Amino acid sequence: MATPNETWRIGDTELTTIVEAETAGIPAALFYPDIADDHLAASADWMVEGAVGDDMTITFRVQAFLLRHRGLTVVVDPCVGNHKNLAMPFWAHQDLPWMEHLIEAGVAPDQVDLVIHTHLHEDHIGWDTHLVEGEWVPTFPNARHVYVGNELEWASSEKRRQIHDAFSESIAPVFDAGLSWEVDGDADLGDGLRLLSTPGHTPGHSSLEVETGSERLVITGDVLHHPFQFAAPDVAEVGDQDPDRARTVRCDLFADLADSDAVVAGTHFPIASVGRVETHAGAWRWGPISS
Numbered sequence: 001m002a003t004p005n006e007t008w009r010i011g012d013t014e015l016t017t018i019v020e021a022e023t024a025g026i027p028a029a030l031f032y033p034d035i036a037d038d039h040l041a042a043s044a045d046w047m048v049e050g051a052v053g054d055d056m057t058i059t060f061r062v063q064a065f066l067l068r069h070r071g072l073t074v075v076v077d078p079c080v081g082n083h084k085n086l087a088m089p090f091w092a093h094q095d096l097p098w099m100e101h102l103i104e105a106g107v108a109p110d111q112v113d114l115v116i117h118t119h120l121h122e123d124h125i126g127w128d129t130h131l132v133e134g135e136w137v138p139t140f141p142n143a144r145h146v147y148v149g150n151e152l153e154w155a156s157s158e159k160r161r162q163i164h165d166a167f168s169e170s171i172a173p174v175f176d177a178g179l180s181w182e183v184d185g186d187a188d189l190g191d192g193l194r195l196l197s198t199p200g201h202t203p204g205h206s207s208l209e210v211e212t213g214s215e216r217l218v219i220t221g222d223v224l225h226h227p228f229q230f231a232a233p234d235v236a237e238v239g240d241q242d243p244d245r246a247r248t249v250r251c252d253l254f255a256d257l258a259d260s261d262a263v264v265a266g267t268h269f270p271i272a273s274v275g276r277v278e279t280h281a282g283a284w285r286w287g288p289i290s291s
């Protein structure tokens, strides 16, 4: 399915969605095992058309954000990638034209200066490497790749690598090529790019704050996966490693985004991924802004 790249200009920064896949009709319980009818119903009065379907289904997107910012070309969270040996059947060995979408946006892989990962789940690191004659090699040979230290510790742990070894396929080759940059979870990366430590989903999860010259831009990562969570922030996502901490962090971030009237880019948000957050009915709501 071809989803066109969409671009927003926010202050002096340009943000483009580079979509890998968007899938409708996914049972919400697959991602949210404890979800109830009223969790989805709570957002019904403002939900983006198509983001929630009939019979407790949701639409879900996997995408990266391309930033053109202060002369830098930055890729945030480069998706699942092609041909990966992953445990998730719907992500394993896929062959999707994500790279074609990046090139359509006017970026060749060797022009990328910086790759930022909000965390190291397999759907956020995949395109960091690609297969060349049976070997996983870095896709962005001139980019520094940002990793949060304690996230790296978790991703490289024996336990994590027993489930599926995304570390060997998508992270180790970047380190071997000398392209890694290890930082703290709240690191100032320079050039108006700053990590906001937002742990819980994973131990070293960080969102990304961008100084655009006018408005504040925040890329959420997996603090939440779908906009209905603004109305139901207590619902845990199946991948949340520490659900209690993830809940607290979600509410704190939502309050901060609403207070600061930030432009927000939701990493897995379907249909309309960029918008603003405001307080609503004892929780929050999401309103997209057009590209």
Ligand SMILES: [Zn+2]
Residues within 6 Å of the ligand: 119, 121, 201, 222, 239
């Ligand atoms: Zn994740």
Ligand SMILES: [Zn+2]
Residues within 6 Å of the ligand: 121, 123, 124, 222, 268
């Ligand atoms: Zn994710």
